[in-house]
Amino acid sequence: xxxxxxxxxxxxxxxxxxxxxxxxxxxxxxxxxxxxxxxxxxxxxxxxxxxxxxxxxxxxxxxxxxxxxxxxxxxxxxxxxxxxxxxxxxxxxxxxxxxxxxxxxxxxxxxxxxxxxxxxxxxxxxxxxxxxxxxxxxxxxxxxxxxxxxxxxxxxxxxxx
Numbered sequence: 001x002x003x004x005x006x007x008x009x010x011x012x013x014x015x016x017x018x019x020x021x022x023x024x025x026x027x028x029x030x031x032x033x034x035x036x037x038x039x040x041x042x043x044x045x046x047x048x049x050x051x052x053x054x055x056x057x058x059x060x061x062x063x064x065x066x067x068x069x070x071x072x073x074x075x076x077x078x079x080x081x082x083x084x085x086x087x088x089x090x091x092x093x094x095x096x097x098x099x100x101x102x103x104x105x106x107x108x109x110x111x112x113x114x115x116x117x118x119x120x121x122x123x124x125x126x127x128x129x130x131x132x133x134x135x136x137x138x139x140x141x142x143x144x145x146x147x148x149x150x151x152x153x154x155x156x157x158x159x160x161x
Contacts (some may be wrong), residue, residue, distance in 0.1 A: 009126060011069035014065035081121040
């Protein structure tokens with residue numbers, strides 16, 4: 001029961017952040033440019049803009065968070081969000097590049113919040129999906145089905161008498 005509440009609650013931050021990335025990518029692109037732009041140059045993708053990557057990241061984040069919130073495929077959605085969050089952790093808060101101590105501390109705090117969200121997505125991807133739990137649920141369903149069939153057979157036999 002709590003899982004059905006926890007997933008949408010976790011997803012709200014990702015939906016909000018993803019929408020903000022799509023609507024206002026400039027600020028996030030500026031923040032991640034020192035990390036992303038050298039990687040784009042090294043990969044030979046000089047014509048790709050950081051703002052475009054931020055927008056694509058935002059759309060993917062909203063999509064994965066929506067799937068997680070609806071609990072359609074929580075494991076897949078959680079893993080997708082974990083990957084997207086890992087990109088944010090790596091490029092979105094490069095506190096190590098800051099020279100101002102106060103700014104560096106603020107960025108480190110936000111970096112650690114993103115790391116915490118990464119942990120949350122990994123928990124969402126794995127919580128309640130153990131193979132044993134699935135086997136128990138399958139066995140319980142099969143037992144209920146056989147019981148129902150036995151009752152139907154009993155009722156049919158009683159009708160014939």
